[in-house]
Amino acid sequence: MAQNRKNKGHSTIKGNHKTPAMQSSKSALSKTTHPGTCGWKLFTLGMLAAIVGVAISAYWTPLLRKRSPTIHREDVVLYDVPFVVVDIPGKGKGAVASRDIKQGERILREKPLFRVDLQITSSPIALMAEKLAGLTPHQRKAFEDLSYVNFNLDPVKHPQAVALAKFETNAVAAGKDRVGIFPTMARLNHGCSSAFNVVYSWRDDEEVLVVYALKAIKEGQELLTTYLDSKKPRAERRAFLNKHYGFNCTCSVCSLPDKLSKASDDRLTKIKALYAKFATWGNNEIDGAQAIQTIGDIWTVEDEEGYWSERGSLAYDATWIAASHSDASATQAWARKAVEWFSYEIGPDTTQVQSLLMVIERPELHKAWGTRPTLMVGSPEPTN
Numbered sequence: 001m002a003q004n005r006k007n008k009g010h011s012t013i014k015g016n017h018k019t020p021a022m023q024s025s026k027s028a029l030s031k032t033t034h035p036g037t038c039g040w041k042l043f044t045l046g047m048l049a050a051i052v053g054v055a056i057s058a059y060w061t062p063l064l065r066k067r068s069p070t071i072h073r074e075d076v077v078l079y080d081v082p083f084v085v086v087d088i089p090g091k092g093k094g095a096v097a098s099r100d101i102k103q104g105e106r107i108l109r110e111k112p113l114f115r116v117d118l119q120i121t122s123s124p125i126a127l128m129a130e131k132l133a134g135l136t137p138h139q140r141k142a143f144e145d146l147s148y149v150n151f152n153l154d155p156v157k158h159p160q161a162v163a164l165a166k167f168e169t170n171a172v173a174a175g176k177d178r179v180g181i182f183p184t185m186a187r188l189n190h191g192c193s194s195a196f197n198v199v200y201s202w203r204d205d206e207e208v209l210v211v212y213a214l215k216a217i218k219e220g221q222e223l224l225t226t227y228l229d230s231k232k233p234r235a236e237r238r239a240f241l242n243k244h245y246g247f248n249c250t251c252s253v254c255s256l257p258d259k260l261s262k263a264s265d266d267r268l269t270k271i272k273a274l275y276a277k278f279a280t281w282g283n284n285e286i287d288g289a290q291a292i293q294t295i296g297d298i299w300t301v302e303d304e305e306g307y308w309s310e311r312g313s314l315a316y317d318a319t320w321i322a323a324s325h326s327d328a329s330a331t332q333a334w335a336r337k338a339v340e341w342f343s344y345e346i347g348p349d350t351t352q353v354q355s356l357l358m359v360i361e362r363p364e365l366h367k368a369w370g371t372r373p374t375l376m377v378g379s380p381e382p383t384n
């Protein structure tokens with residue numbers, strides 16, 4: 001997977017992730033990363049036969065357990081999780097909320113079975129064999145249970161290639177230039193743009209992956225992360241997901257009728273263009289007030305689209321611009337916005353949030369303070 005599952009993750013974190021070896025987008029200023037596509041996957045893709053489409057037919061497990069299950073495995077930091085893993089028609093397994101989940105709730109904290117470098121010099125098959133040999137029987141079973149894209153591979157005849165396919169289907173970004181396998185998180189299926197509702201990030205200091213609810217999720221609703229930079233138009237998203245994950249995306253955004261789908265594509269294209277414009281503040285092509293206006297425009301179009309990811313990074317960048325121009329009240333207002341959205345996406349107990357809380361107290365201590373001419377750049381709209 002690439003949140004920049006591979007988000008992936010989808011979340012965006014300064015100096016951190018994203019996503020299940022899945023998606024990848026960087027904050028224009030702070031170089032935060034998004035869970036994203038697994039470079040390892042691309043590296044090893046040639047080792048495998050062509051990826052074939054997924055054709056599992058499954059059915060809902062009718063009864064969700066009333067109580068949240070406790071996961072008892074050595075690779076999961078133990079606590080009750082607010083979801084159950086069930087069969088989902090057309091998707092294999094997936095995670096479904098076992099109760100209402102609030103926006104910003106942490107829903108999983110998981111240790112990797114193993115991690116590997118994105119760039120490797122040895123044979124991927126040999127590396128995989130070495131990593132699997134280091135697992136306990138319990139962990140080995142968790143790895144063996146994972147799904148994989150290439151169903152043409154016979155696990156009995158080609159166990160090593162199947163192990164590699166499992167890795168490629170499920171690995172997500174986990175630290176600088178590393179990807180890892182997290183067997184519970186790996187059950188999260190994909191949704192595009194406004195359809196994904198959880199994001200994940202790697203915490204280097206704790207060596208765990210955390211997953212947060214980006215949006216409120218109702219009991220019975222599927223938890224979805226994103227496997228790519230979903231600010232791409234539908235045709236591009238579908239081609240990518242088909243090629244790398246072997247499925248035709250039928251998420252709520254991809255299923256829109258053509259007219260509405262085009263409107264969504266137009267919004268996503270506009271968001272990308274606005275990000276590119278805002279980044280030109282870095283080389284003085286636009287001034288601070290224009291940059292902040294552009295961030296406001298991004299926020300507005302994202303509200304129309306229902307795309308809420310990466311807002312912590314966006315507000316963080318706005319804080320940076322406001323501080324650079326010595327606009328104290330805008331620095332504080334944007335820092336509050338960044339605290340709010342980082343808390344939803346990566347958690348309130350992160351260094352990003354702690355440093356922003358200090359900036360709210362003393363904006364002039366921001367490391368970019370006064371590095372550009374003094375200018376009133378503008379605060380976020382109160383309703384944003």
Ligand SMILES: C[S@@+](CC[C@H](N)C(=O)[O-])C[C@H]1O[C@@H](n2cnc3c(N)ncnc32)[C@H](O)[C@@H]1O
Nearest residue numbers: 054091092093147170186187188189190245247
């Ligand atoms: C990381 S796994 C996700 C969990 C997987 N469904 C399972 O059974 O373990 C990725 C695979 O899940 C399936 N998948 C994920 N999102 C999907 C979606 N939106 N529609 C259909 N299949 C999906 C695809 O087969 C994909 O290769």
